[in-house]
Amino acid sequence: MTSHTLPSYLDPNHLGPWGIYLQQVDRVTPYLGSLARWVETLKRPKRALIVDIPIELDNGTIAHYEGYRVQHNLSRGPGKGGVRYHQDVTLSEVMALSAWMSIKNAAVNVPYGGAKGGIRVDPKTLSTAELERLTRRYTSEIGIIIGPSKDIPAPDVNTNGQVMAWMMDTYSMNTGATATGVVTGKPVDIGGSLGRVEATGRGVFTVGVEAAKLTGLTIAGARVAVQGFGNVGGTAGKLFAEAGAKVVAVQDHTGTIHNDRGLDVPALLEHVRKTGGVGGFAGADVMAKDEFWGVACDILIPAALEGQITKDNAGKIQAKLVIEGANGPTTPEADDILNDKGVLVLPDVIANAGGVTVSYFEWVQDFSSFFWTEDEINARLVRIMQNAFAAVWQVAQENKVSLRTATFIVSCKRILHAREVRGLYP
Ligand code: NAD
Secondary structure: OOHHHOOOOOEOOEOHHHHHHHHHHHHHHHHOHHHHHHHHHHHOOOEEEEEEEEEEOOOOOEEEEEEEEEEEEOOOOOEEEEEEEEOOOOHHHHHHHHHHHHHHHHHOOOOOOEEEEEEEOOHHHOOHHHHHHHHHHHHHHHOOOOEOOOEEEEEOOOOOHHHHHHHHHHHHHHHOOOOHHHOOOOOHHHOOOOOHHHHHHHHHHHHHHHHHHHHOOOOOOOEEEEEOOOHHHHHHHHHHHHOOOEEEEEEEOOEEEEOOOOOOHHHHHHHHHHHOOOOOOOOOEEOOHHHHHHOOOOEEEEOOOOOOEOOOOHHHOOOOEEEOOOOOOEOHHHHHHHHHHOOEEEOHHHHOOHHHHHHHHHHHHHHHOOOOOHHHHHHHHHHHHHHHHHHHHHHHHHHOOOHHHHHHHHHHHHHHHHHHHHOOOO
């Protein structure tokens, strides 16, 4: 992107997540043919809501938190995307995450637009009762734009099934009828789907297996390093280990651990469940934080936060395959370094789309009040991920572009085609 096309609020030297997304759109514009006429649609969120969330803390004081819900694009259907609770959440970040949801939903061809939400809060500083009050007030504030056929939130970093249950209940109380389909990622007893908790990690594993087949990498015995051992990284690590791979290094916010012979993944998951992180795990050596990126491995799975693989550490990466479980973990400069080194990057917008795919199944099941078995769900998930990955792979080969650019080409065309046939209102 040339700086004169940057929106006035972006500093060209510090693009931030939204600036990075705009650059990604600029990269694919030459491949959009006549649909490029509509590309400006992708560079502006359709709607962004900033809300004040006042809550009474347990000690009687009143605290105010800032919350957001951004609907990036609704051309293909209702908005869909998670809600993040983190002290570093910004509007720019939520805008970018909502845009990546538009791209992701189009990549796996589920009938949704893209949306995302967040609250600028460190939830670890709140009691459960405070967290519930925060969630309920946030849900009420964004209640004017969400709904089962308008915009459907889901869990993201630091939110979970319990938070979704509070959101569903608050929305239902406000509208006077139980609306299970207003959020996904709910507990199974209140309209959640089997397989949803593991879906994103399963999708990461599925595309990893497909890419390994195409590049001649054998999963059995492959060395895997994972950053972030929560919902996504923990599940992906477990599935790779079950397939015979060796998970040799794991990093999370509590530490970095390493075991050349392969970590005992079920024991590590149990340790994380009990203690909240990988730090202090007995069956591993401690590794310096910065050494993680240079660890000898075949597959690297960033599954924590964005902006982790940068121009400063990309050169050290030894993996042949990087599978982006997290959203936006690789900066554009790092992406170029990895491509130049011949590292195959499976981008977030396809690699972590398993979560939203099973969210879609949950929403469909809620509408019909008819629930599928876990085997059916996993089989459909794997089929969708395999087909989506094959389509993106083909576009990458045809145009000699990276898989990220190929995914953007496929998705931007789908979104802009929907925009074009719907036409402008009024
Ligand atoms: P989670 O809260 O379950 O886990 C987050 C993990 O990241 C934890 O292991 C945490 O310790 C680690 N982490 C946090 N800060 C870190 C730091 N500074 N350095 C190293 N590790 C750190 O969250 P999750 O649901 O697994 O989400 C992880 C990523 O995957 C996010 O980018 C999220 O947007 C993305 N994602 C999640 C889903 C989903 O269904 N949960 C779907 C698509 C994408």
